[in-house]
Amino acid sequence: MRLLFIILILLVAGLFVAGLTVGPADTGFTEALAALVNGGDGPLPLVMREIRLPRALLAVMVGAGLGLSGAALQGYLRNPLAEPGLIGVSNAAALGAVVVIHAGLVASGTLALPFAALGGALIGVFLVLALAGAQGGSLTLILAGIAISALAGALTSLVLNLSPNPFAASEIVFWMMGSLADRSIVHVGLLLPFVLVGGAMILSLARGLDALTLGEDAAETMGYSLTRLRLVLVIGVAAIVGGATAVAGAIGFVGLVVPHILRPFVGAQPSRLLWASALGGAVMLQMADILVRVILPERDLKLGVVTAIVGAPLFLHLIVKTRRESGGGLA
Amino acid sequence: MLLASPGQLISVSDVASDPQVSAMIDEARAYPQNFGRAEEIYLMKPDLVLVGEYSRTQAAEMLERLGVPVLRLPFARSMEDVAEGIRLLGQALGRAAEAEAMAADFEARLATLRAEVRSNPRAALYSANGYTTGRLSLSGQILLAAGFSNVADEAGIPIGGNLPMERLVMAEPDLLITAAPYPGASRSEDVLRHPAVQAMRAAQTSKMISSNDWVCGTPYVLRAIETLAGERRALDAQDRAGEAGQ
Numbered sequence: 184m185r186l187l188f189i190i191l192i193l194l195v196a197g198l199f200v201a202g203l204t205v206g207p208a209d210t211g212f213t214e215a216l217a218a219l220v221n222g223g224d225g226p227l228p229l230v231m232r233e234i235r236l237p238r239a240l241l242a243v244m245v246g247a248g249l250g251l252s253g254a255a256l257q258g259y260l261r262n263p264l265a266e267p268g269l270i271g272v273s274n275a276a277a278l279g280a281v282v283v284i285h286a287g288l289v290a291s292g293t294l295a296l297p298f299a300a301l302g303g304a305l306i307g308v309f310l311v312l313a314l315a316g317a318q319g320g321s322l323t324l325i326l327a328g329i330a331i332s333a334l335a336g337a338l339t340s341l342v343l344n345l346s347p348n349p350f351a352a353s354e355i356v357f358w359m360m361g362s363l364a365d366r367s368i369v370h371v372g373l374l375l376p377f378v379l380v381g382g383a384m385i386l387s388l389a390r391g392l393d394a395l396t397l398g399e400d401a402a403e404t405m406g407y408s409l410t411r412l413r414l415v416l417v418i419g420v421a422a423i424v425g426g427a428t429a430v431a432g433a434i435g436f437v438g439l440v441v442p443h444i445l446r447p448f449v450g451a452q453p454s455r456l457l458w459a460s461a462l463g464g465a466v467m468l469q470m471a472d473i474l475v476r477v478i479l480p481e482r483d484l485k486l487g488v489v490t491a492i493v494g495a496p497l498f499l500h501l502i503v504k505t506r507r508e509s510g511g512g513l514a
Numbered sequence: 515m516l517l518a519s520p521g522q523l524i525s526v527s528d529v530a531s532d533p534q535v536s537a538m539i540d541e542a543r544a545y546p547q548n549f550g551r552a553e554e555i556y557l558m559k560p561d562l563v564l565v566g567e568y569s570r571t572q573a574a575e576m577l578e579r580l581g582v583p584v585l586r587l588p589f590a591r592s593m594e595d596v597a598e599g600i601r602l603l604g605q606a607l608g609r610a611a612e613a614e615a616m617a618a619d620f621e622a623r624l625a626t627l628r629a630e631v632r633s634n635p636r637a638a639l640y641s642a643n644g645y646t647t648g649r650l651s652l653s654g655q656i657l658l659a660a661g662f663s664n665v666a667d668e669a670g671i672p673i674g675g676n677l678p679m680e681r682l683v684m685a686e687p688d689l690l691i692t693a694a695p696y697p698g699a700s701r702s703e704d705v706l707r708h709p710a711v712q713a714m715r716a717a718q719t720s721k722m723i724s725s726n727d728w729v730c731g732t733p734y735v736l737r738a739i740e741t742l743a744g745e746r747r748a749l750d751a752q753d754r755a756g757e758a759g760q
Binding site: 206207208210225226227229230233234235284285287346347348349350351353354357365367368369480481482483 | 642643644675676678679680681683684685686696697699700701702703704705708709710713714
């Protein structure tokens with residue numbers, strides 16, 4: 184247990200340093216870090232402080248938030264397929280963000296943007312939970328998620344196509360697949376409160392989620408109010424996914440892959456899985472963000488492409504496994 | 515619009531009225547507008563349809579099938595292409611003499627501008643999504659003609675492509691030229707407001723923005739070159755002042 188956490192923390196720290204020193208501009212390892220710490224004149228401190236540091240920080244925050252949200256949703260629904268991207272929450276958040284940007288309500292970089300994404304995410308989570316229900320099986324959950332994803336995605340494309348700005352339409356890819364390219368310290372400031380508040384809300388549910396593994400009745404008799412738990416969970420997930428999507432677009436599969444890999448190491452206990460998944464999410468997204476910079480440095484390959492290539496086969500594997508366990512049918 | 519005799523030009527495309535890309539929006543207002551659709555143009559019964567080499571190819575092919583003569587004007591990638599284009603258009607419109615005069619005037623003014631170049635400060639063109647253009651593009655040629663060397667060429671981008679922001683910052687150009695933002699918001703144009711780019715701009719005295727003069731191969735590119743040459747002279751003066759101060 185403790186070993187797992189030490190390994191994960193070391194990985195997060197190591198990848199953070201790697202993320203700071205890998206980039207299209209050729210910079211020596213030590214010079215780059217020295218410029219970051221000492222500052223000074225010239226272009227290198229500018230690159231390190233204004234371009235690479237925000238990017239590395241965002242990768243940690245977005246990854247941790249998505250990992251945590253995935254673990255929390257899976258714990259609450261007791262379903263390994265629940266993940267913010269797959270059940271449409273990320274796309275709904277993207278729709279919220281796109282609507283306020285293109286309604287001219289915000290120049291991006293103000294608080295209205297993450298709040299609008301949060302609003303979209305809230306609607307998305309509520310819809311999914313209402314359609315699938317806490318009792319609903321995998322099939323209803325996934326179907327409800329597909330419907331919401333498709334609708335939110337279509338409306339996002341519509342808004343972007345209606346924009347008078349010729350670049351807007353090409354940004355559909357960003358909102359659907361996500362990217363951390365050219366984000367700035369302003370975005371770090373925007374995202375931080377959302378991840379902290381949402382994270383604290385979700386982590387406060389750890390024991391309730393543990394109790395829930397014994398069944399809803401058992402949890403109620405142990406003194407956990409399910410309606411309260413559900414409300415806190417929904418708002419916490421929406422805050423994190425909304426904030427993350429507003430600055431980085433919709434990035435799928437992190438919340439699916441990470442809890443799945445880590446579950447055996449924490450004895451399938453939701454409270455431990457929450458912490459482990461937050462760290463694991465930070466590891467996975469940092470790895471993905473380094474990969475996109477190494478594979479195609481000039482092209483801004485989207486993060487969602489990498490996470491989906493890793494995540495989608497795992498998703499299929501989980502479907503097959505769920506089917507086998509439930510004796511043939513998904514529901 | 516610059517070459518045709520009165521009454522010869524019966525309609526211009528809607529693009530001519532777009533202030534982002536057209537240098538002649540006021541002149542364009544005098545003409546009926548079209549949207550480049552084959553049927554509306556066919557109904558105007560023109561004797562000749564002028565299209566850009568790469569624009570509206572489907573509509574142009576359809577008009578040709580319907581028996582309307584179409585002239586495809588080659589895309590200008592260099593100053594020589596601009597003069598060439600003027601002469602070609604003059605012949606097509608039966609105004610070869612006027613075209614020759616205009617092309618000769620263009621070449622003469624260009625030669626004067628080129629002759630005064632003494633130094634080669636470095637400039638970078640930077641627009642939405644970090645796109646930059648190099649030596650083999652019209653805007654790259656405008657830079658060269660105004661006496662600047664292009665950071666995109668140093669970065670190995672001959673025609674056009676994405677220049678990662680990190681490399682732009684590391685290249686430390688003497689002049690950063692960005693594109694004017696389009697109406698409506700877009701994330702692609704956020705790069706121009708990025709703190710790192712803003713810091714570079716703040717360090718430079720001039721805030722150069724490329725305009726509609728840069729877009730097409732018309733004599734208006736001279737106006738772009740003249741503005742740029744002014745920037746170069748200002749940079750030279752700064753250097754001299756810096757040296758004198760030392």
